[in-house]
Amino acid sequence: MSAAPHDVEKVTTTGTDTNGAAPTNRYDYGGNPMAHIHSGPDGRLAAFGGEFQPGLYRSTEHRKFANPAPLGLSAFALTTFVLSLINMGARNIAAPNIVLALAYGYGGLVQLLAGMWEMAVGNTFGATALSSYGGFWISYAILLTPGFNALGAYEEAPADEASVLGFFLSGWFIFTFILLMCTLRSTVMFFLLFFTLDLAFLMLACGEFAKSNGAKSSATMLQQAGGAFGILAAFLAWYNAFAGIADRSNSFFIIPVIHFPWSDKGREARGKAPRETV
Template sequence: MSTLSHIKSHDVSEMDRVQTAASVTIPSELFEKMYLNPETSVKGQLRKTLGNPTPVGLMGLIINASGLGCNLMGWGGSGGGGAALVGVSYIFGGVLLTLGFIMEWILGNSFVAIVFAFFGAYTFTFALTLTPSVNAQGAFTASATTPAELAAGQAEFNASIAFFYIFSAVMIFIFMICSLRTNIPFFMIFLLLGLLNVLLACADWEAAKGHMGVSENLQVASGAVAFALSFPAWYIWTAQLFLTVDFPLSLPIGDLSTRFRGASDRKSSQKEVV
């Protein structure tokens, strides 16, 4: 075969390979493993052009939750309710999760985009509340002139911020229901996050009542839950990185999409029966 014929044959082979790769449909289980989002039809080829942003958002959640859990449990002499991790909450929690939200929104992955938007705003809020220059608690104690007035102001602050955790728990509970269309680790993250926020709210309410011992125990329990929720997050993140580098080992994630079929799938099945 001549050199020219060999080049033409190689070019045709490469074109066939590219066309084949472009026309391959990703299985729904793999799609949910990559994006933590039920597969949806979107216009354009952005998912084939841009990288997968989901591990970026997860990375922010993992580092933030892991460190906060250890702090709340007081491991290694740590403490302060996570105040030492304000920078981590801003950068890893707030910035990375917000970047993940923007990129997922661009790709058309609505569910995980909404989740990352919530977590990004949540961690920014948490960090701002603990930032000394913001002095959120100062609004309740600025006019205090006696220890009793100072304690009353702190109690009012604790009782007020507890509602933030409660309504966050309600929203996370709805996320948890929606995650039944994705996979088991993602469902576990929401389950534990909801419990974490309930415990944080109860800790603040007990502190507002002056039950500091009970409040501290609830805070330690919330730290344990925060640390526990990092494990399924670490697992999903590792599974996604393995996919990114085409690692020979593929970690199963317990796909739930076949257990909880979507409304469109049910309608299609009904039409086929009719």
């Protein structure tokens, strides 16, 4: 359906709203913030885990929304950290019920909201990842909530319960692997976040399948391995979150994110004089 003539009008910028750059043509679609804007000569920024951007992305200088990535990363990190400690058997605690509050409130709801805000700022990768992992935590909390009785059909068949949990975790392993492939041209810390998370899902899924086969010792070791990788993923998520929050105005130091040598930023650094890569 084509827009009415009065809904779309051509606007020429004066240069004052583009930091003195040459005027560019753009189009106003009735004030819709998601409308396409012809950005003209505006440069692209290098991949950055603090923005949850695995590739070149548009400058955020004139963005009306704050960066939602650190919020989503922090929500993911804290919830993952607590569950991973339990998976490792820290202080001999085995029941994961304490995670319910975090999974519903912080890792679930708050991370889901961060994903929606990523959609508003035009970050498809961030919206997909944060919204999906927010959904993961909510669905995991539903599995643990007695009132939902989601696993009630398997009460008399523990092996079947372990198998379906293995299916559940295997699906998240596959999804995380897809996201991992999108970080291969970004930064080392961004890549390692998804790499360790993917291994955590793989270990936990294999642990559930081992449990369904009656291999209790193997299941325990795989669960602990999954917990270890989960803790690494949590700290890497916090690392990327800090990279997105800290700048010269609020921190005495900026942490490195280390661009891959084959990334756009890495090739630029090799072809020109050394420059800051954070």
